[in-house]
Amino acid sequence: MLSTTEENYLKALLQLTMEDGLKPEAGTNELATHLGVKPATANDMLKKLREKKLIHYEKYGKSSLTTQGRKLAIDVVRKHRLWETFLYEKLGFSWDEVHEVAEQLEHIQSQKLIDSIDRLLHYPTYDPHGDVIPTASGEMKMPYRKTLLEEEVGHTCKMVGVKDNSATFLRYVDQLGLSMHNHIRILAHQPYDNILEIEVNGKKASVGQRFAENIIIVCDDCERKPAPKKRRKN
Amino acid sequence: MLSTTEENYLKALLQLTMEDGLKPEAGTNELATHLGVKPATANDMLKKLREKKLIHYEKYGKSSLTTQGRKLAIDVVRKHRLWETFLYEKLGFSWDEVHEVAEQLEHIQSQKLIDSIDRLLHYPTYDPHGDVIPTASGEMKMPYRKTLLEEEVGHTCKMVGVKDNSATFLRYVDQLGLSMHNHIRILAHQPYDNILEIEVNGKKASVGQRFAENIIIVCDDCERKPAPKKRRKN
DNA sequence: CTCATTTGTTAGATTAGCCTAACTTTTATA
DNA sequence: TATAAAAGTTAGGCTAATCTAACAAATGAG
Incomplete structure (x- = not known):
């Protein structure tokens, strides 16, 4: 089981490594900035995530997700976007309000819960910001943007x-x-x-x-x- | 803002001090057992919560909630029971499944979220286990059980x-x-x-x-x- | 190619929440 | 009421996640 913090690092790494340029790796400072922590902090976590075989990383190098890590990261993104959609569709939140709350909800651990939310929403494909929601099986199409x-x-x-x-x-x-x-x-x-x-x-x-x-x-x-x-x- | 752990201590104290006997205080060991931690751990937290004026506590004495602490504890209970009701009513969870997930959901910080869930459920009075759901204004009737x-x-x-x-x-x-x-x-x-x-x-x-x-x-x-x-x- | 700048790492400290072990106070019973 | 048992506290340590400050490697501009 991953901590909330670990999940956030994986998610950040996924986001950084599938940005437009499609550059497949992210630097330590870049990651730290994205997460609002100091590089030293990110460095510690990178070593920890490497231990757990969730990322590729070596000293003074860039980082990227392993297959395992990518799977977990996509699952967090899936949860985030499903919760955003739920808040928007079912609870009348505006699109500028959903992100912050989804940042919390994405870490709730219950497969049954997220599957139920998905069903309740009739298996949506896009979240309120137009982002693709990964499928339950971890597929995430990356449309040309x-x-x-x-x-x-x-x-x-x-x-x-x-x-x-x-x-x-x-x-x-x-x-x-x-x-x-x-x-x-x-x-x-x-x-x-x-x-x-x-x-x-x-x-x-x-x-x-x-x-x-x-x-x-x-x-x-x-x-x-x-x-x-x-x-x-x- | 309280940590998840602090919220759990307040909730535990509320539950222990409004049990049937209506005894208004709880002991350190009792609280520790209830939360699955060691007495030494609970002791540290009691001192911390006293600092924050959320509980009445003095060395070698029993503990109880202040008005402030009680308000916060009731809010956590309210969230817990509303989430249980949501899971049961809207997502088809069985009554033995809701508690565990609600333990996580009760700590999500968003007034708007819990108010929306309350509205979605048409302001329910009881959760799936027959427990009273405190109102938004913090009232919680304690029926004779x-x-x-x-x-x-x-x-x-x-x-x-x-x-x-x-x-x-x-x-x-x-x-x-x-x-x-x-x-x-x-x-x-x-x-x-x-x-x-x-x-x-x-x-x-x-x-x-x-x-x-x-x-x-x-x-x-x-x-x-x-x-x-x-x-x-x- | 060199050296300044950027990037990344290490060491050491802090805080929250937990632990064990040893101690102290309260309580309850013989 | 004396004392053993129960309840509560303290001291010291651990881990996760953070920080600052000092250092090391890589990069890139001239």
């Missing part, structure tokens, strides 16, 4: 997720009148300072780089690859 | 609760075909070894003292005091 910043001028796109789950950011999104699955038109993009002019629900707004990087979209106008047909075994 | 052992031969009574929430005990109750609000007839009572013969749902069974002490009943045949009219202030 294009951000608003990358969209071309003149195109319209649909918001399907956010990268930043902080209440501050999410409330700013709300404030702009933007919400999940809204369509956004890119009116202009000043390359010099990366300011975008966008139109949402008929209203214009200007947003900065940091904002645009944290909005995940699918392009309305782009070529769409046909969904690959599921091939049956033999 | 007569046990099966105290019932007279020939009378029938209704099971309205249990004292022991352990899975072992609850599964034994299930096994006898007995469940909440079932009627029980006392066929015989051997005073020598406190064995009761009872009839439940047309079936006879013999149960021992320990069992009978842990079933809470209301007498079908006894005089019932009329419910006292709520007197309005003025």
